[in-house]
Amino acid sequence: ILNVEQSPQSLHVQEGDSTNFTCSFPSSNFYALHWYRWETAKSPEALFVMTLNGDEKKKGRISATLNTKEGYSYLYIKGSQPEDSATYLCALLRSNSGYALNFGKGTSLLVTP
Amino acid sequence: EAQVTQNPRYLITVTGKKLTVTCSQNMNHEYMSWYRQDPGLGLRQIYYSMNVEVTDKGDVPEGYKVSRKEKRNFPLILESPSPNQTSLYFCASSPTTVDLFFGPGTRLTVL
Numbered sequence: 589i590l591n592v593e594q595s596p597q598s599l600h601v602q603e604g605d606s607t608n609f610t611c612s613f614p615s616s617n618f619y620a621l622h623w624y625r626w627e628t629a630k631s632p633e634a635l636f637v638m639t640l641n642g643d644e645k646k647k648g649r650i651s652a653t654l655n656t657k658e659g660y661s662y663l664y665i666k667g668s669q670p671e672d673s674a675t676y677l678c679a680l681l682r683s684n685s686g687y688a689l690n691f692g693k694g695t696s697l698l699v700t701p
Numbered sequence: 702e703a704q705v706t707q708n709p710r711y712l713i714t715v716t717g718k719k720l721t722v723t724c725s726q727n728m729n730h731e732y733m734s735w736y737r738q739d740p741g742l743g744l745r746q747i748y749y750s751m752n753v754e755v756t757d758k759g760d761v762p763e764g765y766k767v768s769r770k771e772k773r774n775f776p777l778i779l780e781s782p783s784p785n786q787t788s789l790y791f792c793a794s795s796p797t798t799v800d801l802f803f804g805p806g807t808r809l810t811v812l
Contacts, residue, residue: 622801631791631805632744632791632803634800634801687732687749687751689734689749690760691743692743693742693743694743
């Protein structure tokens with residue numbers, strides 16, 4: 589089992605604050621890094637899939653960067669809104685893992701008005 | 702509507718009583734996978750399948766079986782459930798291994 593680490597474990601911000609969290613992973617045999625958003629009582633939903641070192645992806649106020657050489661990815665949320673409250677998961681796919689996707693434990697974000 | 706469905710959504714059963722959780726997708730996806738979610742442990746992969754008749758173990762396959770006889774279905778079988786299999790289970794599918802589409806989840810309690 590791989591060590592996909594996410595930090596912080598939880599985060600509480602005020603509406604309008606910008607925030608970011610980290611996903612760290614072993615850099616060897618990297619294939620792809622996924623980000624998912626998981627709201628309470630719902631199913632995880634895909635945000636980004638990143639494959640190339642230096643990749644940057646953006647969807648509205650949410651963006652992500654990837655550094656495969658040092659083994660980390662950042663997720664940024666600009667101007668957080670209460671509806672951004674969710675758990676954000678990252679997951680690693682390695683080229684030698686037979687397509688076994690390994691998830692981190694997630695960062696739980698709470699945005700209060 | 703493109704979706705992944707799971708049944709049942711909730712199940713309470715007793716130790717040793719065989720059960721099957723069904724998973725079906727209508728998107729013609731090749732890849733399907735099962736995960737369990739436990740507090741403090743994150744999503745852990747149980748089994749996955751790259752295509753019909755092709756299945757492989759994930760991180761926590763013990764106590765589970767799967768089959769992939771048709772592209773759209775990927776049932777999870779617990780031959781002899783035990784209390785440590787009490788969990789929230791998710792099925793997911795994908796056209797390759799990008800953008801997983803998750804089902805609604807099945808909450809299983811084994812007494």
